[in-house]
Amino acid sequence: MSSILYSIFKFLYSVQMKLRTKATIFWASFLLIVAFVFAYYTQYVVSTSFRDQTTRDMRIFADQSEGAYYAYIRSLKVRVIDWSSDPSLNKIVKNLISTNEGTKERERFAEDFAQYITEKKMPYDETVIIADILDRNGEIIASTRPGRIGTQKKRMDDHRGASSYSEILNSKPSDAFIGGIKYEDGETNEPVMHASALMFSTDGGGIFASVGAVLRIHFANSKQVEDLLWGRLQVADGARSGDAFLSNYKTSEVYLVNSDTFLVTPTRKFQDTKIKNIIDTPPVRACIERGIEIVSEYVDYNGVRVLGVGMCLESEGLVLVVEIATDEVFAPLLKVTRSATLGGVFLLILGVMSIVAFLRSPLKHIDEIIATIKRVIGGDLTATVSVSTKDEIGSLALMLNTMVDVVRTNEDDMRKSRSLIEEKAIILEKDAEEHRKQAKFLDESKTATLNLLKDSWKSKELLEEEGKRLQAILASIGDGLVLIDMNYKLVLVNAKALEIFSMPITDLLGNDLREVIKLYKNKIYLRNEAWPTEEVFLTKEIFTSTIEDNFSITTTARSTEFPVSFSIAALSGRFSGAVIVIRDATKDRELDEAKSGFISVASHQLRTPLTSIRWYSEMLLSEDAGPLNESQKDFMNEIHGGTQRLYQTVDLLLGISRVESGKLKTDKTQIDIEVFTADITKELRSQFDEKSLVLKVIPPDVGPVSVWLDSITLRQVILNLVSNAIRYTNEKGYIEIKWWMNEGEKREVVYMIHDNGIGIPEAQKQRIFSKFFRAENARAQVPDGSGLGLALVKNLVESWGGKVWFESGEGNGTSFFFTVPLFTETGNNETEATQK
Amino acid sequence: MNSNSKTILLLEDDAPLNHAIVMKLEQKGCEVISTTRAEEALVILNTKHPHIDIVWLDLLMPGMNGIEFLAEVRKNPEYKDIKVVICSVSGRDESREVASELGVAGYLVKSDYDINSLTEKVMSYA
Numbered sequence: 001m002s003s004i005l006y007s008i009f010k011f012l013y014s015v016q017m018k019l020r021t022k023a024t025i026f027w028a029s030f031l032l033i034v035a036f037v038f039a040y041y042t043q044y045v046v047s048t049s050f051r052d053q054t055t056r057d058m059r060i061f062a063d064q065s066e067g068a069y070y071a072y073i074r075s076l077k078v079r080v081i082d083w084s085s086d087p088s089l090n091k092i093v094k095n096l097i098s099t100n101e102g103t104k105e106r107e108r109f110a111e112d113f114a115q116y117i118t119e120k121k122m123p124y125d126e127t128v129i130i131a132d133i134l135d136r137n138g139e140i141i142a143s144t145r146p147g148r149i150g151t152q153k154k155r156m157d158d159h160r161g162a163s164s165y166s167e168i169l170n171s172k173p174s175d176a177f178i179g180g181i182k183y184e185d186g187e188t189n190e191p192v193m194h195a196s197a198l199m200f201s202t203d204g205g206g207i208f209a210s211v212g213a214v215l216r217i218h219f220a221n222s223k224q225v226e227d228l229l230w231g232r233l234q235v236a237d238g239a240r241s242g243d244a245f246l247s248n249y250k251t252s253e254v255y256l257v258n259s260d261t262f263l264v265t266p267t268r269k270f271q272d273t274k275i276k277n278i279i280d281t282p283p284v285r286a287c288i289e290r291g292i293e294i295v296s297e298y299v300d301y302n303g304v305r306v307l308g309v310g311m312c313l314e315s316e317g318l319v320l321v322v323e324i325a326t327d328e329v330f331a332p333l334l335k336v337t338r339s340a341t342l343g344g345v346f347l348l349i350l351g352v353m354s355i356v357a358f359l360r361s362p363l364k365h366i367d368e369i370i371a372t373i374k375r376v377i378g379g380d381l382t383a384t385v386s387v388s389t390k391d392e393i394g395s396l397a398l399m400l401n402t403m404v405d406v407v408r409t410n411e412d413d414m415r416k417s418r419s420l421i422e423e424k425a426i427i428l429e430k431d432a433e434e435h436r437k438q439a440k441f442l443d444e445s446k447t448a449t450l451n452l453l454k455d456s457w458k459s460k461e462l463l464e465e466e467g468k469r470l471q472a473i474l475a476s477i478g479d480g481l482v483l484i485d486m487n488y489k490l491v492l493v494n495a496k497a498l499e500i501f502s503m504p505i506t507d508l509l510g511n512d513l514r515e516v517i518k519l520y521k522n523k524i525y526l527r528n529e530a531w532p533t534e535e536v537f538l539t540k541e542i543f544t545s546t547i548e549d550n551f552s553i554t555t556t557a558r559s560t561e562f563p564v565s566f567s568i569a570a571l572s573g574r575f576s577g578a579v580i581v582i583r584d585a586t587k588d589r590e591l592d593e594a595k596s597g598f599i600s601v602a603s604h605q606l607r608t609p610l611t612s613i614r615w616y617s618e619m620l621l622s623e624d625a626g627p628l629n630e631s632q633k634d635f636m637n638e639i640h641g642g643t644q645r646l647y648q649t650v651d652l653l654l655g656i657s658r659v660e661s662g663k664l665k666t667d668k669t670q671i672d673i674e675v676f677t678a679d680i681t682k683e684l685r686s687q688f689d690e691k692s693l694v695l696k697v698i699p700p701d702v703g704p705v706s707v708w709l710d711s712i713t714l715r716q717v718i719l720n721l722v723s724n725a726i727r728y729t730n731e732k733g734y735i736e737i738k739w740w741m742n743e744g745e746k747r748e749v750v751y752m753i754h755d756n757g758i759g760i761p762e763a764q765k766q767r768i769f770s771k772f773f774r775a776e777n778a779r780a781q782v783p784d785g786s787g788l789g790l791a792l793v794k795n796l797v798e799s800w801g802g803k804v805w806f807e808s809g810e811g812n813g814t815s816f817f818f819t820v821p822l823f824t825e826t827g828n829n830e831t832e833a834t835q836k
Numbered sequence: 837m838n839s840n841s842k843t844i845l846l847l848e849d850d851a852p853l854n855h856a857i858v859m860k861l862e863q864k865g866c867e868v869i870s871t872t873r874a875e876e877a878l879v880i881l882n883t884k885h886p887h888i889d890i891v892w893l894d895l896l897m898p899g900m901n902g903i904e905f906l907a908e909v910r911k912n913p914e915y916k917d918i919k920v921v922i923c924s925v926s927g928r929d930e931s932r933e934v935a936s937e938l939g940v941a942g943y944l945v946k947s948d949y950d951i952n953s954l955t956e957k958v959m960s961y962a
Contacts, residue, residue: 604896607925607947612852615951619856622952624863647947654926667933 077176180317251325283310666710729757756813874900
């Protein structure tokens with residue numbers, strides 16, 4: 001129990017809940033446990049006591065019943081002896097015996113006997129049902145039931161109290177023997193008790209003589225015995241009176257069971273003893289089998305749980321049983337338990353209520369103390385607790401109030417001290433003012449100096465930070481990056497650059513870049529003055545090289561020349577020098593060479609056989625191989641013309657693929673557009689004349705315009721556009737060539753070729769620059785075009801960063817425009833850059 | 837050999853073209869030494885260079901190519917008077933720049949001319 005309480009206590013200690021709840025739970029648990037233990041104890045003690053009490057009562061009762069029974073037996077013996085010594089009866093029996101068996105006389109005497117008993121004796125005792133006379137051999141020689149005459153006594157030991165029939169025959173006068181209670185099948189259904197006595201005659205002088213026969217009386221007296229047991233029948237003076245005990249218990253029973261375990265007296269349940277009821281309960285078995293008397297609880301013949309006592313009437317071969325249903329025995333106990341439980345619950349509620357009531361005030365006080373402490377923590381030093389109970393809580397409240405008082409007093413003192421200090425400070429401040437004024441000059445100069453220092457520190461910090469950030473950026477760049485000063489001293493080299501140079505950083509930093517790296521252009525070694533860096537230092541303009549510029553380097557660690565591309569940007573300001581971003585172009589170069597190789601081989605392999613055909617057809621036409629007839633000449637002309645067209649197609653195709661693959665080799669020169677245009681138109685003069693076309697070239701008013709372009713490229717563009725104009729304009733048509741400066745966002749020259757030819761159908765305008773595409777009307781006009789001219793024009797114009805477009809309506813002529821971004825005096829970076 | 841007659845060393849690897857050029861040049865009164873291989877041309881040059889006025893040089897050839905041949909020629913000061921005219925099949929050879937740096941009398945594109953004009957043009961460099 002204590003361990004349970006301890007566990008509850010431990011649980012309550014650890015769990016987070018109000019003290020009131022904890023106390024209630026603990027107190028309730030305690031009361032519950034006490035109540036439980038008390039109830040259990042009470043139940044045990046009271047039930048034992050009840051049982052003992054009842055058992056004692058039952059034993060007493062059983063003893064009384066046993067006594068009564070024996071008294072009754074004695075009364076029966078008296079009756080038998082009385083009968084056996086009846087002179088009239090003796091006379092009849094004497095006569096009976098003295099006559100021979102089977103004679104008429106004997107029959108008459110037997111009848112006399114029956115008549116005498118029936119008329120003179122039986123009316124006075126209803127319980128006697130049969131009376132017999134047995135001779136020395138135990139044979140019935142007379143009976144109230146004549147049918148019994150001649151039958152032998154079946155069992156000689158049937159007479160309890162007599163060890164044998166001969167014992168009866170040899171008994172003294174006034175002896176009687178009572179047998180047990182039996183069921184005698186054939187005679188009666190009821191249990192029957194036998195009483196036997198030797199017949200004696202008296203001679204009047206007090207001398208008894210045996211007649212030589214035994215009188216046996218059968219009693220069907222179970223009802224009487226029942227009454228006797230229950231105390232309803234008083235057999236003798238001083239016998240027990242009343243049935244107080246049994247009437248107290250409604251379930252009480254008292255009955256007899258014979259040695260055959262048959263119930264032989266009526267019970268509350270079985271009033272009819274004619275039905276043989278077997279009673280096989282523990283007290284009965286204990287008596288019959290072991291000859292002991294027990295008290296026990298068991299289920300009786302009736303199926304009811306009872307508390308029973310068995311008394312052994314050994315000489316009678318009977319067991320006297322007294323029983324009471326346990327329910328009734330312990331009924332008062334149930335009542336006690338019920339009221340105890342009710343009382344317990346009431347006590348529990350009362351206990352819990354009392355503890356709650358008891359804790360109410362202290363808890364309230366504790367709450368108040370907590371609230372006050374909270375206020376004090378919050379800075380309210382005027383907070384006090386008004387608890388004044390004469391216990392620990394009261395003391396706690398008092399101490400808290402005292403503590404707050406002390407703190408408040410200290411605070412006040414501090415405040416006073418502070419104001420004193422402040423006053424003094426004001427005085428001091430005034431004094432200090434003077435000193436300050438004097439020191440001001442000094443301070444100002446000091447501040448200025450400090451500021452300077454601070455600035456430099458700040459800059460240093462910022463620089464360090466910047467430096468770190470820069471380091472991170474540099475490390476992550478995929479290209480090599482090198483920083484040099486104006487003397488080419490290496491200041492910074494990133495990881496990628498180290499990889500390209502295949503050198504450790506220690507061999508680079510602080511050294512002259514030109515001593516570590518040798519630079520070549522077109523495989524020719526560049527002297528120090530020829531480094532593009534020099535130009536960058538001068539102009540401050542960014543220099544960018546590509547793979548086409550054919551720069552290569554060797555380093556002290558990589559002696560084999562390898563191609564590079566790089567850009568150089570000048571740094572000015574605090575640090576003067578240059579940033580060089582460099583890339584190992586070995587891979588680019590290989591790819592580049594592969595492309596160039598393909599195009600030049602394709603170009604050569606296609607053109608060579610075409611040249612062959614062309615030349616031989618020319619030679620045939622020139623009749624170098626002898627004269628040709630007219631149709632042979634015509635045929636040769638066709639071959640020659642076809643070859644020419646194929647040649648042009650191949651040229652266009654290769655031109656397009658060159659531009660597309662970026663392999664367009666250009667050689668820029670300054671071109672005066674007017675002169676350039678005149679050259680082309682002159683070349684095409686014959687074609688203009690052939691169709692009687694009017695050509696008008698209109699230069700701009702501003703004067704000559706020059707562009708910085710590759711002449712072959714520009715020629716191909718203009719030639720293609722003008723040739724188209726000629727081709728798709730009908731005879732006597734009009735062609736106009738015009739160019740002008742466009743001063744928009746981007747300075748550029750716009751070049752226009754206009755004709756009043758067949759125009760471009762609306763539906764086909766979108767595809768006009770596609771390879772091998774030819775507008776329907778164009779195909780009708782000139783069947784053998786390649787459809788590649790405009791595609792090449794577009795590629796070429798875009799290769800230099802220009803745009804090309806047209807305005808046209810079917811039948812209304814066409815205007816083609818293209819632009820050339822303008823160059824500067826010093827060279828055309830813009831155009832140059834875009835053309836590569 | 838009349839004053840008009842020129843001696844031309846023709847280096848053209850394509851046999852039909854080589855043949856056509858020889859025919860046309862000879863028709864025009866030139867003396868032509870022709871070969872299809874640059875290595876052989878160098879041998880010829882070695883022995884006959886004093887007589888040779890012009891070298892007609894194709895660029896793309898198997899074995900030693902036109903540029904390599906030109907570089908070899910330019911290495912030898914004895915050949916400094918010999919004019920080299922490149923007749924390429926294309927006007928856009930990557931080597932055009934290199935060729936002009938090494939020094940050539942002319943750079944002609946075969947397709948720009950018919951055979952007659954081309955031979956005359958080459959002859960005009962003499």
